[in-house]
Amino acid sequence: METKKDLKLAVLIDADNVPYANVKEMFEEIAKYGTPTFKRIYADWTKPTVSGWKNVLLENAITPIQQYSYSTGKNATDSALIIDAMDILYTGKVDGFCIVSSDSDFTRLATRLREAGMKVIGIGEKKTLIPFISACDKFIYIEILKSYSTSHDEDESKKPSEKSKASSNTPLSKIDPKIIKLFGDSITDLADENGWTFLGELGNLLLKKKPDFDPRNYGYTKMLPLIKSMNRFEIDERDTGKNNIKHIYIRKK
Numbered sequence: 001m002e003t004k005k006d007l008k009l010a011v012l013i014d015a016d017n018v019p020y021a022n023v024k025e026m027f028e029e030i031a032k033y034g035t036p037t038f039k040r041i042y043a044d045w046t047k048p049t050v051s052g053w054k055n056v057l058l059e060n061a062i063t064p065i066q067q068y069s070y071s072t073g074k075n076a077t078d079s080a081l082i083i084d085a086m087d088i089l090y091t092g093k094v095d096g097f098c099i100v101s102s103d104s105d106f107t108r109l110a111t112r113l114r115e116a117g118m119k120v121i122g123i124g125e126k127k128t129l130i131p132f133i134s135a136c137d138k139f140i141y142i143e144i145l146k147s148y149s150t151s152h153d154e155d156e157s158k159k160p161s162e163k164s165k166a167s168s169n170t171p172l173s174k175i176d177p178k179i180i181k182l183f184g185d186s187i188t189d190l191a192d193e194n195g196w197t198f199l200g201e202l203g204n205l206l207l208k209k210k211p212d213f214d215p216r217n218y219g220y221t222k223m224l225p226l227i228k229s230m231n232r233f234e235i236d237e238r239d240t241g242k243n244n245i246k247h248i249y250i251r252k253k
Helices: 023-030 048-057 076-091 104-115 130-135 142-157 160-166 177-190 199-209 223-230
Strands: 008-014 035-043 063-066 096-100 119-124 138-141 233-239 246-252
Touching: 008 023, 008 076, 023 119, 023 142, 035 048, 035 076, 048 063, 063 076, 076 096, 076 104, 096 104, 104 119, 104 130, 119 130, 138 142, 177 199, 177 223, 177 233, 177 246, 199 223, 199 246, 223 233
Parallel strands: 008 035, 008 096, 035 063, 096 119, 119 138
Antiparallel strands: 233 246
């Protein structure tokens, strides 16, 4: 999905189904895609299980929404978030939504928002089920944000000679044959008569096919180093003649 700095986003957080750590990194990630216009978090704040969130709400200007649990086994918080999402949709004041939850119950909501022309970004833990991930335009794992935040903090505290070791991250996923095939098939789908595919277009197509695709899942900050590590594709860096800007093209060997 293309990043747009002026995209107005409604950020809706399910406090029951995501950890409160790394909220700062979460909003830094969201800032890559647009500006949070609404920032709301949903929970039954009388429960001790969500007490950790209370310390970060003021720091990040997140509006807490109280939702009492009227009966055991029913998640009233989910319903409140869904109702608010639809109300915000009908105001016409946003261009997209960021749903922060690992709960697949929001699958239908994500689908409905996309049907209305909204961009939908999901943020949740690795345990999130595929239906919710597939319903989003892009899905980001919280574990990535944790990993890279910790790495950055370690880098700042170490000598330059030690930074390369500190910057390594434990991948969430392995580069298996399915991922290599996904790249190969996508390159074939976009290739010109000589087999070359523009890297930017390749990235957009990969997200459409696999919304949770992110080079950071495999231990790389960018897609090009990830592609190089596969050793299956040729890379052509073409000068554009503009301030040393290069366009990168990929094709199968």
